[in-house]
Every structure is written in structure tokens, then in C-alpha cells.
Amino acid sequence: MWTKATVICLFLSAIVSVPETVVGQQQMLGTDHLQLIEIRGKQRRDRIDGLTGVARTAPAPALEPLNPPRSTARQPAYDLHPNSGTLTPSGESIEFLGMEELQALIQSSIDASRVSEAQAKWNSIEQKLDSNLQDIRQLSQRIESVSQTPSQSVSSGTVASSISHLAPGIPRPEAQITPTSSPLQSSAVPWLTLTLSAFLVSLFALTLSAYRLGLSRASHLDRPTAPPQHVPTTVPEQYMPESSELRPRRTRGLAWPHEDAKAGATVLPLPVSQQEEIPEPLAPNIDLSTDDSATILSFETFSDQHRDEKKQKQEVNSALMAQILQDNLNLSNKAS
Amino acid sequence: MPAQNKDVLMSNKPQCVGIDFGTFKTSIVASNGNRDSIMTAVGLPKDHIARGMLGCDEVFGDRIGQVRTAVNLVRPFDCGALKYTDSSAAGLSADEVNRRCKAAKSIMGEVVRRVELGTGPRYAVIGAPSQASDEAKNVILQAASPHFDAVMIVAEPFCIAYGFGHLVGTLVVDIGAGTIDVCPMFGTYPKPDQQYSASVGGDAVDRELLSLIQQAHPDAQVTLNMARQFKEKFGTVSDDQERAVVVMPVEGVPTEFDITDIIRDACRVLVEPIIEGIHKTVAMSDPEFQAQLRGNILLGGGGSQLRGLDRLLETGVEKLGGGKVTRVNDCLYAGAAGALKLCMAMPAENWEQLRSQNAKAA
Ligand SMILES: Nc1ncnc2c1ncn2[C@@H]1O[C@H](COP(=O)(O)OP(=O)(O)OP(=O)(O)O)[C@@H](O)[C@H]1O
Numbered sequence: 001m002w003t004k005a006t007v008i009c010l011f012l013s014a015i016v017s018v019p020e021t022v023v024g025q026q027q028m029l030g031t032d033h034l035q036l037i038e039i040r041g042k043q044r045r046d047r048i049d050g051l052t053g054v055a056r057t058a059p060a061p062a063l064e065p066l067n068p069p070r071s072t073a074r075q076p077a078y079d080l081h082p083n084s085g086t087l088t089p090s091g092e093s094i095e096f097l098g099m100e101e102l103q104a105l106i107q108s109s110i111d112a113s114r115v116s117e118a119q120a121k122w123n124s125i126e127q128k129l130d131s132n133l134q135d136i137r138q139l140s141q142r143i144e145s146v147s148q149t150p151s152q153s154v155s156s157g158t159v160a161s162s163i164s165h166l167a168p169g170i171p172r173p174e175a176q177i178t179p180t181s182s183p184l185q186s187s188a189v190p191w192l193t194l195t196l197s198a199f200l201v202s203l204f205a206l207t208l209s210a211y212r213l214g215l216s217r218a219s220h221l222d223r224p225t226a227p228p229q230h231v232p233t234t235v236p237e238q239y240m241p242e243s244s245e246l247r248p249r250r251t252r253g254l255a256w257p258h259e260d261a262k263a264g265a266t267v268l269p270l271p272v273s274q275q276e277e278i279p280e281p282l283a284p285n286i287d288l289s290t291d292d293s294a295t296i297l298s299f300e301t302f303s304d305q306h307r308d309e310k311k312q313k314q315e316v317n318s319a320l321m322a323q324i325l326q327d328n329l330n331l332s333n334k335a336s
Numbered sequence: 337m338p339a340q341n342k343d344v345l346m347s348n349k350p351q352c353v354g355i356d357f358g359t360f361k362t363s364i365v366a367s368n369g370n371r372d373s374i375m376t377a378v379g380l381p382k383d384h385i386a387r388g389m390l391g392c393d394e395v396f397g398d399r400i401g402q403v404r405t406a407v408n409l410v411r412p413f414d415c416g417a418l419k420y421t422d423s424s425a426a427g428l429s430a431d432e433v434n435r436r437c438k439a440a441k442s443i444m445g446e447v448v449r450r451v452e453l454g455t456g457p458r459y460a461v462i463g464a465p466s467q468a469s470d471e472a473k474n475v476i477l478q479a480a481s482p483h484f485d486a487v488m489i490v491a492e493p494f495c496i497a498y499g500f501g502h503l504v505g506t507l508v509v510d511i512g513a514g515t516i517d518v519c520p521m522f523g524t525y526p527k528p529d530q531q532y533s534a535s536v537g538g539d540a541v542d543r544e545l546l547s548l549i550q551q552a553h554p555d556a557q558v559t560l561n562m563a564r565q566f567k568e569k570f571g572t573v574s575d576d577q578e579r580a581v582v583v584m585p586v587e588g589v590p591t592e593f594d595i596t597d598i599i600r601d602a603c604r605v606l607v608e609p610i611i612e613g614i615h616k617t618v619a620m621s622d623p624e625f626q627a628q629l630r631g632n633i634l635l636g637g638g639g640s641q642l643r644g645l646d647r648l649l650e651t652g653v654e655k656l657g658g659g660k661v662t663r664v665n666d667c668l669y670a671g672a673a674g675a676l677k678l679c680m681a682m683p684a685e686n687w688e689q690l691r692s693q694n695a696k697a698a
């Protein structure tokens with residue numbers, strides 16, 4: 001009963017905890033993602049600020065979320081390479097603002113005769129940046145929506161694929177954004193918990209059964225037993241043959257009626273099928289899914305069978321001994 | 337418990353031994369944990385000079401090999417005489433019978449001395465061939481009774497089976513030096529007429545091998561002992577075996593001979609009697625248990641070590657309905673260990689009963 005209840009409780013709690021963790025992971029991914037977008041956007045803005053004095057005149061929010069999500073600083077070349085990628089959220093191709101472009105812009109803006117031309121260029125760039133910003137907002141909204149739907153089975157792979165769909169030139173973020181290899185964040189955690197608790201439960205059930213069995217065994221010991229024999233009936237371990245084959249087998253019991261053996265009649269063993277039914281001693285199969293009382297019951301049957309088998313063996317043995325003694329008494333009679 | 341009482345109890349503890357008193361070798365296993373095995377032979381000094389050199393009247397075990405030229409070897413059960421057959425059947429003179437009985441006593445004394453039994457009643461279970469004659473059993477009894485308070489004689493294959501705990505549905509085949517004994521186990525003590533014994537064994541193989549070598553290589557100098565050593569080293573009954581190249585002197589010059597085919601042919605002398613024994617004992621037993629017996633054939637004794645014997649016997653048993661043949665791991669002590677197990681399992685009252693009857697008879 002205990003076992004069942006505990007197992008069910010654990011199972012339920014595991015069911016509840018599994019999606020939670022998965023969702024938490026998704027949310028974490030989303031937050032990280034957005035934070036990174038923020039950071040990268042800021043870096044980009046600072047860089048532009050440093051490069052151009054004119055950048056201040058440009059609308060700051062338009063520049064802010066320009067960078068697509070990036071996680072590591074291992075690829076600094078990204079910002080410096082011109083036209084390093086294209087964003088295609090709605091099918092159209094948008095070029096990134098590269099270093100050379102910016103320099104050309106600065107040059108042209110210094111040239112007073114081409115101020116108006118530069119202004120026009122600025123406007124087009126601004127438009128491009130605006131559409132970029134929209135795309136990125138769209139993306140972040142998608143990420144957010146994905147992370148807020150727990151029942152939907154969305155993996156980090158889906159988010160990653162949507163990001164890579166927007167920016168195929170950028171490495172998939174799953175390897176960089178979230179340290180998925182970390183054991184504490186992987187989906188193995190709930191299973192580990194589940195396995196551990198299942199193990200503890202089985203340990204508890206085993207202890208309980210063993211304790212109860214001990215009580216039942218102790219009660220058997222109170223019963224009167226046969227008087228001890230002077231000559232030990234089994235060969236001590238050290239006198240036994242070394243090879244395991246030479247040792248007597250515990251499993252194969254001898255099976256025939258006590259009375260027949262005592263009467264000295266020619267007795268025949270039970271058919272093979274019945275002999276083989278005798279269970280292997282000392283190896284009870286404990287099934288945790290069954291009720292405890294059933295387990296105890298099977299233990300009792302087992303120990304009863306074991307005792308019967310032992311008793312039967314003793315009877316056979318004593319019949320054999322009597323026969324051998326008789327043969328030898330006859331022999332010594334004949335000799336004298 | 338006071339130390340004195342403990343000592344008294346310990347001194348009354350029965351000293352049990354199991355003995356395989358074989359034609360070729362004698363193995364003893366004692367309840368004090370000691371065991372030993374020697375050749376069933378005694379070396380008697382050839383003359384006074386040899387006696388003076390050896391410093392004793394009898395030589396046993398490995399020492400015989402070292403002083404072979406100075407002693408006359410007596411093998412009490414040579415060719416199964418006095419063990420399986422009566423002295424008259426073996427054609428032994430009264431003198432020879434006396435000499436052999438004395439040798440048997442000496443060997444028994446030697447093995448008992450080697451296991452260093454403590455004080456306390458001494459009981460022994462000794463293996464004898466399944467169908468040993470009463471005279472043969474008496475020879476064993478007389479050899480052992482001076483050393484023990486009570487002795488029981490039990491069929492050799494039964495000892496092996498008892499040691500393994502195979503008391504039901506097993507056919508034990510003991511391939512010794514003097515005899516091949518086949519004994520079916522039904523859970524009861526097997527009666528002599530349920531068992532089978534053939535007076536063929538390792539000794540017969542040695543003799544056959546010697547004569548075949550002499551026929552094939554007349555110039556080679558070879559003895560029965562050398563033939564036995566060749567057999568024990570290269571003994572096989574199968575065709576696909578490594579070449580048996582042995583060294584035998586030719587006019588004093590060591591010369592190599594390939595005797596692969598000769599050894600195989602000599603060893604195959606055993607196969608027919610074993611198959612016949614299996615066939616007869618299975619046919620005599622309860623029809624419902626015949627298949628079980630054939631399915632669990634256990635080979636014991638030194639002869640079971642012949643390479644390929646188990647497989648060849650399985651092929652031979654196929655025409656009787658098929659079966660499975662296995663061999664014991666420790667053929668040297670399997671019988672003696674089973675005898676000891678039986679000795680210790682025997683209730684004290686049984687030993688007392690036998691002891692008092694022996695006392696009355698004496
Ligand atoms: N490796 C071996 N290969 C073949 N034969 C062997 C091998 N080792 C021992 N033998 C033979 O086995 C025989 C001895 O076997 P074992 O000791 O069982 O006989 P025993 O008990 O003395 O004789 P028995 O049972 O007939 O009285 C000898 O003939 C010996 O040459």
C-alpha cells in the first residue's frame with residue numbers, strides 16, 4: 001500500500017515538474033536572447049557613435065536593435081565585415097550597414113557639395129534600419145509567445161530554426177545562447193529525480209519486507225526442531241571439492257514420499273516437471289508493483305517450500321544411509 | 337566453555353575420511369581438510385643393498401619413480417584382480433594373493449598417515465567397483481580395518497554422484513584404470529544388478545598401446561610405463577588432433593616417432609565398452625526415466641580425460657536416442673570427496689551400529 005501510494009505521488013509530482021522545467025528553459029532562452037539583442041544593439045550604437053560624429057544626428061532608436069541575436073564575443077568580425085548577412089523576414093533582401101558604407105557616408109557628408117545627396121542616403125538607410133527594427137521586434141515577439149505557451153511542445157530547436165531562418169549566415173544560437181550541455185538545465189534533471197526517488201522507494205519497501213520477514217522467521221524458530229545429530233550432515237566448506245561442479249546442488253531436490261523411503265521400498269522420484277518446479281532458494285523475486293502483503297505471503301510460501309525441500313532431502317538421505325548401512329552390515333556378517 | 341572440556345569434546349570429534357582405493361591411484365580426503373593421492377602401488381626393495389640405500393622396507397608415491405630400479409613394484413589391484421574379480425578368476429596363486437593383500441594394507445596405512453587424523457573415532461567410506469565380488473570387498477575391508485573404527489564400502493560411481501548431489505536422473509560412468517563402471521542414479525542406493533562393470537580401463541589402453549607401438553616400430557625400446565605416459569600426454573579418441581611425436585630410444589639413441597594414429601586407435605578400445613554399458617544400464621532402467629538418464633551422462637575417473645571422448649560418446653549414444661555427456665572437472669578427487677561427504681552425512685548411530693557388529697564378529 002505504502003509503496004503504491006508513494007510511487008503514485010512521485011509519479012504525479014514528476015508529471016507536474018517536467019513541463020515546468022521545460023518552460024522555464026524556454027523562458028530563459030527567450031530572456032537571454034532579448035538581453036543579448038539589447039547588448040549587441042548597444043555595442044553597435046556605441047561603435048557608430050565613436051566612428052561618426054554625425055551618428056548623433058541620426059535617430060538613436062532606429063539603430064538600437066539592428067544586430068541580429070549573437071551570443072559570444074568570439075566572432076567580433078561580424079560588425080566590421082560589410083554586408084555580412086541578409087535578413088529576410090518578409091522575403092525582401094536587406095543589406096546590413098557595413099564599415100565601408102559608413103566611411104563612404106562620412107566622407108560624403110563632409111563634402112559640402114554633396115550634403116543633400118548624403119541626406120537622401122541617410123534617409124534610405126534610416127528606412128532600412130526601421131524595417132530591420134521591425135523584423136527584430138517581430139522576432140522577439142515570436143520568441144516571447146513561444147516561451148509563454150507551456151502546453152505547446154516547442155523546443156529550443158524551433159526557436160533556433162526561426163532565428164536561423166531570419167539570419168541564415170548566423171550560427172544557430174542553441175550552441176551559444178544557452179549552455180544546453182549543463183546538467184542542471186538539461187531535461188535529464190526530472191528523470192534523475194524520478195529515478196532517485198523510485199530507488200529510495202524500492203529501498204524502503206525492501207527494508208519493510210525484510211523486517212516483516214525477519215519477524216515471521218523468528219516466529220518459525222520458536223517451533224520445536226529435530227534434535228541435533230552428532231555427525232554433521234553436510235561437508236564443511238573447506239572439505240568440499242574445489243570445483244563448483246563437485247559441490248552439491250541446492251536446486252535439485254529429491255522428491256518422493258517420506259513413508260515409502262522409510263519402508264525401504266523401491267521408490268521412484270516424481271516426474272521431472274514436478275522436480276523442476278521447486279524454486280531456486282535464496283533468490284526470491286521481489287516485485288515492487290505488488291502489494292506488500294502479497295510479497296510477504298510469497299516469502300512465506302518460499303520459506304515453506306524451502307523447508308519442505310530440505311526435509312525431503314533429509315528423508316532421502318536417511319533412507320540412503322540406512323540402505324548403505326544394511327549393505328555393509330551384511331558384508332561384515334558374510335566376512336565373519 | 338572451559339578449555340579442558342573443549343579439548344575433551346574436540347578429542348571425541350569423529351575423524352571422517354573418504355577414500356577412492358583405485359586400481360591405479362588412491363585418493364584420500366579427510367574431514368580435517370587434508371587430502372592426498374598416491375599411486376596404488378608399493379615398492380619393495382629388491383635386495384639388502386637396495387634396502388640399505390632406501391633406509392626402509394616400503395616405498396610409496398612419487399619416490400617409487402625415483403628409485404624404480406631398486407624396488408619391485410606391487411600393484412595390489414593390477415588388471416582389476418582382487419578388486420573386480422576373485423583371485424581364482426584372476427589366476428593368482430595363494431602367495432601372490434597374500435603379497436597383494438599385504439601391499440593393499442601398507443598403501444592404506446600410508447594414505448591414512450598422510451592426512452594426519454586427530455584423536456577421536458575414525459570412520460571411513462571407501463569406493464569399490466560397482467560389481468566388486470565379496471572377496472574383493474573383503475580385501476579392502478581387511479586393508480582398512482586396522483586404521484579405522486568402522487569402514488563402509490560404497491560403489492565408486494555412487495560416490496561421484498553423491499559428491500555432486502546428482503542423485504536422480506544421472507548416469508555416472510567411471511572410467512578407471514581397471515574397470516569401467518556405469519551406474520544409474522534414481523534417488524535410491526543402486527543395486528549391483530542395476531549397474532554395469534566392464535573389466536576394461538586405462539590399463540587395457542596401456543597394454544594395447546604398448547603392443548601397437550611394438551608392432552609399428554619394432555626397434556623402438558618402450559615399456560608399459562612409457563606407454564601410459566604417452567597416453568596421458570597425447571591420449572585422444574578424435575581424428576582432428578595435434579600430432580603425437582614421442583621420443584623412444586633405438587639401440588640407446590633417442591629417436592622421435594609419430595604415434596598419433598596408434599594412440600588414437602589404442603584409446604578407442606574404451607569407446608565400445610562404454611557405449612555398451614550405457615546402453616545396458618539405460619535399457620534396464622524405468623522407461624519413463626531413460627531419456628533423463630541419457631540426457632545427463634557424467635564421466636568420471638582418469639579415463640574421462642581422453643580428448644574428444646565426450647563428443648565421441650555423444651555420437652555413439654545417438655543411435656540409442658541421443659544424449660548429453662559431460663565430464664567431472666577434478667577426476668583425481670571426485671570419488672574421494674563424494675565418499676567423504678557420505679561419511680560425514682552418515683548418522684553417528686549407524687557408525688556405532690557397524691562398529692559394535694565388527695567388535696562382536698572379532
Ligand atoms: N590425462 C589422461 N588421459 C588419459 N588417461 C589418463 C589421464 N590421466 C590419467 N589417466 C588414466 O586413468 C587411469 C586412472 O584413472 P583412475 O584414477 O580413475 O583409476 P582408478 O580409480 O585408480 O581405477 P579403478 O577405478 O578402475 O579402480 C589410468 O589408467 C591413467 O593412465
Ligand SMILES: [Mg+2]
Nearest residue numbers: 358492512637
Ligand atoms: Mg576409480
